[in-house]
Amino acid sequence: MTPAWTIASAFAGALLVLLLPARMAAQSRVVALVASIIGALAAGAGCIAKLASPEAPAWSFDREWIPSLGARFHLAADGLSLTLLLLTGIVAIAGVLFSWNVDKRQRAFFALFLTIIGGVYGVFLSRDAFLLFVCYEVVILPKYLLIAIWGSTNREYGAMKLTMYSIGASSLILIGLAAAYAAAGGTSFDLAHLAAADYSASFQAWAFPVLFLGFAVLAGVWPFHTWAPTGHVAAPTAASMLLAGVVMKLGAFGALCVAMPLFPEGFAQWRGVIAGLAVIGILYGAFTALSQKDLKFVIGYSSVSHMGFILLGMATATHWGLRGAALQMISHGIIAGLLFGIAGRVVYTRTHTRDLDELKKFDLWRSLPGGAVGFTLATAASMGLPGFSGFVAEISVAIGLWESFPLLLIPLVLGIVITGAFSLRALQKAFFPVRSAAAAKPPKLPPLSWPEITAIVLLLAVSLAIGIYPKPWVTLIDDGLASPLFQSLLP
């Protein structure tokens, strides 16, 4: 089972769902679940094989595609790609489980869902800039349709804003990639070839920020993050999970594995600015989350804050920092998926409100204990408590920061403190309200269904597994960071 099964299962699943006859529309979720499981298994098998024999050559698939452009159909999986594939697979399974009760236009819903998953897998596996960009762009229309058709609050606005930010950022990526391609001789889009080319310093000084910003917008860099909270809130649960969990990682992955290796000198010139923006993003996201009324907005802004750690880790240009950034990608993917899943699916479909003050009435701790336990653990993970994945990621970033920008540790620590504050505030308001003696008896809510329990347990287990025993993940990430692409970045 090669990693190519990830892409193949997602796109084949999408096609199969579309071709289901109308009377079998309800079965589309089963097809989607099977496709997601196959993808996750393929990614997991790749990870295990890599850990078992680290010296074995990386899997790759290289075919001629568009010779006149110099674009090849080149996929390859190193440790970093494999862990991100596994993350995508897990979030995909959880996303399908949290969407088990979608009843409107199910076939279209799951076809679009699987198309996004397939595009994400494609980006993580591409070793050709053209192919990578194709997969990156494939995601745009399904994102729009998922939010605009199945979304909630202000869905058409949120969907359009998110799409215009994405496509605008993509045009920057296009300019950056085309400029790199032209400057490298105009013969090949192979990433290794582009990274090996000798670009002049003045060229890198403008090409790097263009390319990096293009990717960073999708990673939610301040001040281009505003699409993220509105988009996440407007999206249906599964789409919020995908957007925050994996689609934002596409931006981070592109910044880390395309923009930085291509233009190392440009990166060296601009990394101070990136670090500054990342710290502002961490603080801004955290402070804004502190004053939100809507539970999903709290999670949306917390995503902006957490994505700041990824950018900050990259900006350190140290091994610890890059490793922390990669760990944070995985950690945040799991935790954001979990938080959005519980807030959007478990809570909202039962209470029909996400307003923190309204939620008090439901006394969720009593009426929905399973949801409360799940959200409490997810909040603990999100705050970066030891034992969960967030701690491992954040401590790595902090170590990297100590090596390169020690003074920035002060705002970083402040950001972590505020993160604790807004997380506990939301948790307390939504799930553990202070009950006055005269409070009415809370309404009865249906208990958690088995797909919900499975999804919550799956995501929590992964977060705990990384937090308690990070070694295999770190080994895989270090394998990716040992690639020649990063040689020029790390001293």
Next chain:
Amino acid sequence: MNYSDLFQQLLPEVILVVTALVVLGTGLAIESRSKPASNSLMSAIACVGLLLAGLSLLRFQVSGDAATPMLALDPLARLFKGVVIALGLLAVLLPPARDEIHQPGEFHALLLFAITGLSLTVGSNHLLFLFVALELASLSLYLLAGFPRTARAAEASLKYFLFGGVSAAFLLFGLSLIYGFSHAATLPEVATDLAANPTSPLALAGLAMILAGLGFKLAAAPFHYWAPDVYQGAPATSVALVAAASKAVGLVVLVRFLIIGFHAAGGSAAWGGMVAGWSVWLAVLAAVSIVFGNLLALAQTSVRRLLAYSAVANSGYLFVGLCANGTSAVGAALFYVVVYGLATLGALAVTAAVERDRGDDSVSSFAGLIHRSPLQALALLVFMASLAGIPPLAGFVGKFALFSQALAETSTAGSPGIVWLVGLAAMMSAVSLYYYLKVLKQAFVTEAPENASSAPVTTGHALAIGIPALILIALGLFPSLLLEPVTSALVALLP
């Protein structure tokens, strides 16, 4: 070359003219019969003629025979004759948007004459022959635009004719200046003379006039004022021919002039390395068209007018490729014009059907199309996404190839090439997604009004939307199928 060879080389056009005469005669004979039936009969005859003409292209032989200096017998001509005939065939299959064709015989005969003219134009090397062929196409198109007897169609036709007449005058004046410069009327000879004297003001003045004349054909700003009215008022079939086939032909003629005839006077529009020449003119035209077309398209509520402004913007993208003045970028532009033509033609086919069902072509008429007619809605998704440049569709590959090759051709060690223009084009292309999404949003997201219904899709209609959609998907996944032949045809052209 003797007459039988000549006949063989012009067989497609001969077949088209004969078919046109047959259609005209049949139209006279059965004029009293019912309109819809005779319309279908004429369409069927025209389709057969176009198919035969397309097949006869297989016998077209590429040769560098100097005995027929008027005809370009090169791979580019063969390829684009095929493209013109195929686009013409699809245009004939387009469903009528309104009850608009009163004389089906004349309409289809003019359609075939227009296609004949366009097909001759792409295969001409001689200035005078080029002009005559182009005028055959243009005069037929002016009439085709005014076919329904409505005030709007009359306005469209008159505007098209007046602008077309002036631009034809410009073109002819430009051609005469070039003839005055080189005393030769074939493009290769002009090229030889120009290589010796690349900055001749006479030749450059001639080229500027030709650019104005062909800018009209391509609907490039600021020569585009006819486009919105023609797109809105003319029958769908005529618009499809103007938007897809006529644009492709305009581009091929421009490529022949610029890349073969005036290669030496190209100059450069590169950032930090600007050299006077037609590249700079084209870069300015491109920038104006892209900005103007995209921004005005944002404000449109009529889908036909929206497509007209998108046509303006897209001619700007084509100019980006041309002003790089190199084979791979120009090849990408030729690829793009075919892909653009297919997508626009398909979008017009869906628009025409919506117009027939709902009475107008406003964006809100598309509401709930996915429920009324899933096939058309999915096809519309393909066309609009291809126009917006979303993978895995051919429009994406076209734009990407256009932009990346334009940069690759112009960038040097000291200059990043026309990155200013490519950057502008890429950003504005992102803006264009907004107005294409506006239509898609109605089709997929907005619920249909209560009374909305959709007439069943006929076979011809299904072909007119199905074939372009499938080609766009196939070319998106395997762009080499068209990109390689186009590029090699272009390389074969250069001395």
